Amino acid sequence: MAACGLDFGTSNTAIALPDGTVLPISPGYSDPRLYRSVIFFPEDEREVYTGAPAIARYLDDHTGRFIQSVKSFLHSASFRATQIRGRTWLIEDLVALLLRRVREAAAPHTGGAPESVVLGRPALFSPDPEADVLAEQRLRKAAEIAGFTHIQFLIEPIAAALSYEAQLTRDELVLVADFGAGTTDLTLMRLGPSRRGNPDRRADVVGSTGVRIGGDRFDAEIMRYKLLPRFGAGSTYKVRGFSDKRLAVPQHVMSKLLSWHEMSFIREKSTQELLELMLESSDKPAEAEALYDLVMDNLGYRLFRAIEAVKVQLSSQEEATLDFEEARIHLHEPITRAEFEEASASLLTELRQVTEGLLERCAGAGEVDAVFLTGGSSQIPAVRRLYTERFGEERVKTKDAFTSVAEGLGRAAASV
Known part of the structure; x- marks a missing residue:
């Protein structure tokens, strides 16, 4: 079962192999290791764009719905869903769309789309304990919708610490x-x-x-x-x-x-x-x-x-x-x-x-x-x-x- 680490960020998302290699999942972007955490729904077509193509499409025609920073709303009980082109999109659906695209982009490098993931999360999504739990539950659900079957969480500063530790003597x-x-x-x-x-x-x-x-x-x-x-x-x-x-x-x-x-x-x-x-x-x-x-x-x-x-x-x-x-x-x-x-x-x-x-x-x-x-x-x-x-x-x-x-x-x- 292919495993990976996935950093779903407010601005960018990145995915890495167990040896620490960060994968080039956004070819043609200024840094191909970074997948922009954005979604664009054009008004005049059914396609949904994510990552760098979403930005390019939006800048060509910004009359549709451009969604950024969806991670920052995970803790908010007041933001449950939004209507886009006649469909109700739960916040979990929006996050899952991004995670699925990243998972698919990693597939050529992992011998198939990875099923096991260590998913980063902030030390605190919110100082409110209930909101913090809600955010993690939503992120877990989104990962499941995206196709991950084995999901573990690790707070992001610990993940950064493991990166630093690799060079310590x-x-x-x-x-x-x-x-x-x-x-x-x-x-x-x-x-x-x-x-x-x-x-x-x-x-x-x-x-x-x-x-x-x-x-x-x-x-x-x-x-x-x-x-x-x-x-x-x-x-x-x-x-x-x-x-x-x-x-x-x-x-x-x-x-x-x-x-x-x-x-x-x-x-x-x-x-x-x-x-x-x-x-x-x-x-x-x-x-x-x-x-x-x-x-x-x-x-x-x-x-x-x-x-x-x-x-x-x-x-x-x-x-x-x-x-x-x-x-x-x-x-x-x-x-x-x-x-x-x-x-x-x-x-x-x-x-x-x-x-x-x-x-x-x-x-x-x-x-x-x-x-x-x-x-x-x-x-x-x-x-x-x-x-x-x-x-x-x-x-x-x-x-x-x-x-x-x-x-x-x-x-x-x-x-x-």
């Missing part, structure tokens, strides 16, 4: 920080040659925790700090029937702009009427036009791709420019790394508090020998600095930011 006490798109997970764990062969590593885990801070929230802070005024934040519009009454743009509209996939939830009739009223009477007409086109032309995904690109540039540059020209939206916004760090200050504070809280609960375990950072946001200089200032540059280690978890899950599958 001595035992260490390691703090692992895994920065995903939706969450950050931290685990303090004993690793090394003397423990590497144990099939059950639970006794090696000293402590773990998680927080809902990830790459998506760093993107949102760029939107909040630099771009919301370009879409009418702080502007006013005239109320119909009153000659001199003006109101500010509602906060709930602005808050939905902080996450591109939330924008579709404000395209209902009442919001469209409000946006049209703002077009007529806003004291900032250019900004009102930009807001209308952003929401009604469904341009959120394109904008947040530009935001993410700037965030990545700021990891290696002191300044970058966000260029975005679509419809009546004309953005050419310079952003410095210092501005990005100021915008992200509350997130960095929360990460520091969560890290210190874990260390305090694990007091007595001994001195931390190394800190292993993985995941996209581990490349943000301010995030790395948070740990180098606490532990020293020489103790902070990194590996492949995007496939360490999948590699570790694969290694865990060797003992299934």
Whole structure:
């Protein structure tokens, strides 16, 4: 029975063999080991696209339903299903569609579609125990629908730890920080040659925790700090029937702009009427036009791709420019790394508090020998600095930011 490790991520999914090899399941993509966790349902055809082809098809014709970050809704009891092209899709069905496509893409490398899987999960889907259980139940059901018959779970920071452990020549006490798109997970764990062969590593885990801070929230802070005024934040519009009454743009509209996939939830009739009223009477007409086109032309995904690109540039540059020209939206916004760090200050504070809280609960375990950072946001200089200032540059280690978890899950599958 073919076994694998599968890292189903908010942004990307990866699958690995028991020897830790991460498989090239997305040929033609910039990194073929990463399968984008997105789905596109075009309005004018019955085909359903996933991964990189879904993005390409959506950008050609974005009038259908584009679904991203479905993992971030697994814990939500209020999100049970959605209607797409006349069919009810349970959240388990949407996740299963992605897992099935990944499983099928792995088949040529595994002698047939793998049936046994070690599936990653966050340390905490949610701080609410019932919501956390619900999320894992849904993920298990999705894996079953996708065709996996033997399913085990492993929290993602432990998987990342197993990836790091493969290179160790001595035992260490390691703090692992895994920065995903939706969450950050931290685990303090004993690793090394003397423990590497144990099939059950639970006794090696000293402590773990998680927080809902990830790459998506760093993107949102760029939107909040630099771009919301370009879409009418702080502007006013005239109320119909009153000659001199003006109101500010509602906060709930602005808050939905902080996450591109939330924008579709404000395209209902009442919001469209409000946006049209703002077009007529806003004291900032250019900004009102930009807001209308952003929401009604469904341009959120394109904008947040530009935001993410700037965030990545700021990891290696002191300044970058966000260029975005679509419809009546004309953005050419310079952003410095210092501005990005100021915008992200509350997130960095929360990460520091969560890290210190874990260390305090694990007091007595001994001195931390190394800190292993993985995941996209581990490349943000301010995030790395948070740990180098606490532990020293020489103790902070990194590996492949995007496939360490999948590699570790694969290694865990060797003992299934």
